[in-house]
Amino acid sequence: MHSTKRFTKTDLARRTHQVVDTVLSGQTAVVESHGEPEVVILDIVDYWILCAVMRYHANSPEIDDAEGLSESRVGEASGAQGQFDLVNAYYLAGAISLSRAAELLEIPPMDLRTRYTRLDVPLRTEPEQITEVVADAEGAEAW
Numbered sequence: 001m002h003s004t005k006r007f008t009k010t011d012l013a014r015r016t017h018q019v020v021d022t023v024l025s026g027q028t029a030v031v032e033s034h035g036e037p038e039v040v041i042l043d044i045v046d047y048w049i050l051c052a053v054m055r056y057h058a059n060s061p062e063i064d065d066a067e068g069l070s071e072s073r074v075g076e077a078s079g080a081q082g083q084f085d086l087v088n089a090y091y092l093a094g095a096i097s098l099s100r101a102a103e104l105l106e107i108p109p110m111d112l113r114t115r116y117t118r119l120d121v122p123l124r125t126e127p128e129q130i131t132e133v134v135a136d137a138e139g140a141e142a143w
Contacts, residue, residue: 004028009038026118045107046115048081052088053121063093074104091124098124 005022012019012031019029019041029041042050069090077083084105091101098116102109116123 004030006030006032006037009033026114046119048084049088049115049119049121051081052084053092053119055085056089056092060093061089063090063095067095069096069100069104071104088121092122094124 003026005027007015007019007029009031019031023029023041023043026043030037031039031041069087074083074086077086087096087101087104090096091098096104098113099109102112105112107115113123115121
């Protein structure tokens, strides 16, 4: 379940550490001024996921779902955001499973699933192809 914690600008200035801890625990911090929201503070991984999903929907890339997605290709992506863009594009296109996306992003599968649920990213929980089943089994075995 997603929860939001509200802070004033004064709270943010005086209790920055508490605000950051709140965000790192899976909550969103909304900073208000005179009772009106002004700023939202997100965990960096949530931010990367949201940006990747928006980029995917704004400009859907060509995905070869028969090819899959290798660790080396993800490693070649430009920075963390580039890796999240690439992996999430393959996931959203149905070319890789949630488990494979988690493996490529080096995030525990349940953590990624929780983040996707919290951020309203569509969940694909069943493999669509036999190659996904094999890749998931290999990933689970390696984990």
